Amino acid sequence: MAEPIRLLVVDDHAIVRQGLRSILEREPGISVVGEAATPGAALELVARERPHIVLLDLKLSAGSDVDGLELCARITGRGGPTAPGVLVVTTFLDQQLVLRAIQAGARGYVLKDVDATVLVAAIRAVRRGESAFDSHSAAAVVRSLAGPANASPGPDGADLTGREREVLALLARGLSNEAIGRELFISATTAKFHVGNVLRKLSVSRRAEAVYAGSKLGLI
Numbered sequence: 001m002a003e004p005i006r007l008l009v010v011d012d013h014a015i016v017r018q019g020l021r022s023i024l025e026r027e028p029g030i031s032v033v034g035e036a037a038t039p040g041a042a043l044e045l046v047a048r049e050r051p052h053i054v055l056l057d058l059k060l061s062a063g064s065d066v067d068g069l070e071l072c073a074r075i076t077g078r079g080g081p082t083a084p085g086v087l088v089v090t091t092f093l094d095q096q097l098v099l100r101a102i103q104a105g106a107r108g109y110v111l112k113d114v115d116a117t118v119l120v121a122a123i124r125a126v127r128r129g130e131s132a133f134d135s136h137s138a139a140a141v142v143r144s145l146a147g148p149a150n151a152s153p154g155p156d157g158a159d160l161t162g163r164e165r166e167v168l169a170l171l172a173r174g175l176s177n178e179a180i181g182r183e184l185f186i187s188a189t190t191a192k193f194h195v196g197n198v199l200r201k202l203s204v205s206r207r208a209e210a211v212y213a214g215s216k217l218g219l220i
Contacts, residue, residue: 043071085108167191
């Protein structure tokens with residue numbers, strides 16, 4: 001059997017930590033190995049328990065709404081390839097905040113009011129090495145990536161990741177986000193995120209244009 005996904009829950013509210021533990025420990029293949037309320041306690045547990053994924057709130061004290069960002073960067077930066085994936089689980093939704101979390105190394109971003117099935121799907125996606133966003137967070141990322149400041153493409157599209165090339169190939173088949181998700185075993189919102197990346201990197205605004213540009217560059 002595959003090793004269970006080892007989770008660490010980091011949130012300054014005990015009732016939230018306990019609620020997440022109660023929900024997630026009912027899921028097959030998931031084990032909550034610890035809880036932490038402060039950055040210091042979280043770092044100690046990361047070192048001791050070696051979780052696969054850290055569920056991290058961005059607000060960990062009354063004095064700051066984003067102290068989780070610094071903790072995220074420390075968690076993802078200290079272990080190299082073996083560092084746990086960070087999935088932000090928070091009440092805050094702001095376009096720049098989502099981007100700052102990604103820049104700090106977060107693999108995903110979901111709001112606390114999502115359905116449990118969405119959260120579990122995000123956890124499993126992060127464990128597979130993919131990105132995971134709920135519909136609201138994904139929309140914020142796509143809006144930002146579509147902005148003028150991010151419109152410059154990479155050298156001949158060479159900066160497309162392997163996953164993004166797979167998505168481009170599926171776009172060429174005319175597949176929707178939902179169908180792409182089914183093909184790649186990811187959520188439709190995560191597929192939408194990858195499609196947004198492809199459009200941005202190819203400096204186009206429509207799917208058909210992405211397919212045309214990709215074919216000219218030999219990416220399809």
